[in-house]
Amino acid sequence: MIEEFKNIINILARPYIMFPAMIVAFIFIFPATDGLMKINRRLGLYKLWTNNGGIAIFAFLFLGFGFGLTDPNFRAIVTKPDNVPIVGLIFLVVFFLWFALKQAWENDEREAKGLRPNEAEDAKENILVWPDLVYIEFIAMLLISALLIVWAIVLKAPLEQPANPTVSPNPSKAPWYFLGLQEMLVYFDPWIAGVLFPTVIMLGFMCIPFIDNNRKGLGYYSFNSRKMAISIFLFFWLILWIFLIITGTFLRGPNWNFFGPFEYWDVHKLEALTNINLSEVVYMILLNQRLPDNILLREIWGILALLGYFTLTPLILAKTFLKNVYNRLGPLRYSIFIIFMLLAASLPIKMFLRWIFNIKYIVAIPEFFLNI
Amino acid sequence: MSDQPNALAKFLDWLSKTQVAKAIFRTGIPKNRRQRMTVMLNNVFLHLHPVRLPKHAVKIKYTWCMGGLSFFVFLVLTVTGILLMFYYRPTVEYAYGDIVDLREQVPLGIMREIHRWGAHLMVITVWLHMFRVFMTGSYKPPREFNWIIGVVLLVLTMLMSFTGYLLPWDQLAIWAITVGSNMAGATPILGAAGPGSNLLALGDVNFVTSASDARFAMLGGRFVGEGALLRFYVLHCIGLPFIIMIFMIIHFWRVRKDGGISGPV
16 A cells, blocks of 8 residues: 555656646746736635645645655665755755745735735834844854754764776766756756856846846835746746756666656666657658758758747747736847746756657757757 | 852953953943944944844844855854865875774864765855845845845855865765766867867867866866866865855945845835
C-alpha cells in the first residue's frame, strides 16, 4: 500500500507531469489579470495567505517531509550535508512567501475599504534607532551566530576523497545554487544554459525597475495593484529558480537521469535517447527525403521559426493579449520587456517540445557548435 | 542577591565616568533622548544608520532583517576565513591535507564548518533579501540604481561561494568546478567549444583554442589543476572580497542617499 503510494508520487514527480501541473496551479494561485483574480476568489485560493492557510501549507510540508524521511532513498538525498541548506531553503522560501503575501492581501483589503496600508499607519510614528533598531539588530546577530555555531557542531562540513581528475563521480553536480543552470543543460547547449541565460537573467533583473513603470506599491506589501509584476517575478523566482534547483538537487541522479523522490539512484537506469532535431522532423518525417547538404537549406525552418518567434510574436501579442501592457509601457519598454519574456518562455517551450515531440534542437549546426 | 544588579549598575555607572571610558565613548551610556541621538552620530559603525526612523522600518515583518543579516554573515565569513587562511596552503600537494588537519588537529575545529554553512546561509539570506525588496516594491524610483547594485552583489555572492567551493580540493570540489567551468568553454566566440569560436582566426591559425579561451583564463590551465586552485584561492580571499566590499559601500551609501529604507509615500 505504502509502496504503491510512493510509486504514484514518483510518477507524479516526473518533470513532464509536475512542471505543467505547477504552471497551471501557479496561474491560479498568483493571478496576473483581473479575470484570473476572479477565478482565484471563486476558488478561495487567496485563503492560503491567512493564518489558517499558513498552518495548512506548513502541515502539508512537514507531513510530506516526515513521511519522506521514513524512506531510505529520500533520506539519503535530503540529509546529505551539502543538501541540508536546500531543505532549509524550501521551508524559508515557503514561509516568507506566505509572510509577504499575507501582508499583501491584508493591505489589499484595507485599500479596498479606502484605508492606507498597515505600514503607513506604523510610519506615522518616528522612533529613535538607539535603542529600538540597534537592539533588534543585536538580537538578530546573536540568534544567527547561535544558529551557525549549533549547525557547525551538529553537521560536519563534507569532505570526500582527495581530488582525482581521472575518476569522475556520477552524477557530477555544480554547487547547489547553480543547479538550476545545470538543469537547463538538459534542454539547451552550454553556451545558452551556462553563458547566455545567466547573463540574460542578471540583465533582466537589473532592468526590472526600468520596465515596471507602475508607481503603486512602493514601500508596502501589496498584490492587487501590481499583480502582473509580482506574478511574473514569482514565476521566475519560484519555478525557474527555486524549483529548478530543487529538481537538480534532489531529483537528478546518475547520468543526470530523472529519479522520483522515493526512487533508488540506479547507475544502470536506462533512458532511451530518441531525440531528433527539427530539421530531421521536417525533411525525414514530413517530406520523407534525406537531409540537404547545404547547412542553410537544412536549418532554414528552424531559423525561420526563431525569427518569427522573436519578431512576429511581440507584434501579435502587442495587438491582442498584451494590449494593455503595451499601452502602459510604450514601445521601448515593451520591446525590452517582451524580449526578456520570450527568452524566458523559451525554456518551458523547449521543455514541452522535448517531452511531447522529442525535439532536441530547433536549429542544429554542430559544424559551428551552434545548436539552439 | 537582590542588590546584585544594583551593584553591577553602580559599577557600570562608575566605569562610564572614568577618563578612559569618556575618551572612548564620547556620549556615555545613552539614557536621555539627546544622548540616544548623539550616540548614533558619534559612533562610526552606528553612523551607518539614521538617527530616527519611521516605525514600520524597524519591524521585522517589514524587513525580515535579511539585508542586515547578509552583511553580518559576510563579516562572520571574513573572520572565519582569515582564521582558515592560517592553516591552508593553496597547492595541489597540501590543500587536501590541510583541510583534514583543520578537522582533526585544530582545537575548536568548527571554523571550517561555520565558514561553509555561513556561505550557504549568505546565499539564502541574499536571495530572501532580494525577494523582500521586490515584494515591497522597493526597487521603484528613486531606488532603481541600488537595485542594480544589489543584483551585482547577488552575483558576487554566488561567485564568492563558487570560488570557495574548489579550495578543499576533494572530489566534490573539483568536479563541481569542472561542471561549472565547462560552461565558460562554451562562451560564444571566446570559448573553444562555443559557437563562433573559429571566427577569431587568421587563415588556418585559430586564436581561440582550449589553451587560450575563456575557460583557460578562468582555470589557468586546460583542466581544474594547480593553476585553477591558485586562481580561485586569490579570487576567493582577495579579489572578490575587495570588489564586493566596494559594491557594499555603494549599496549602503545609496540606501541612505535614496531616502533611507523604503516606506509608503
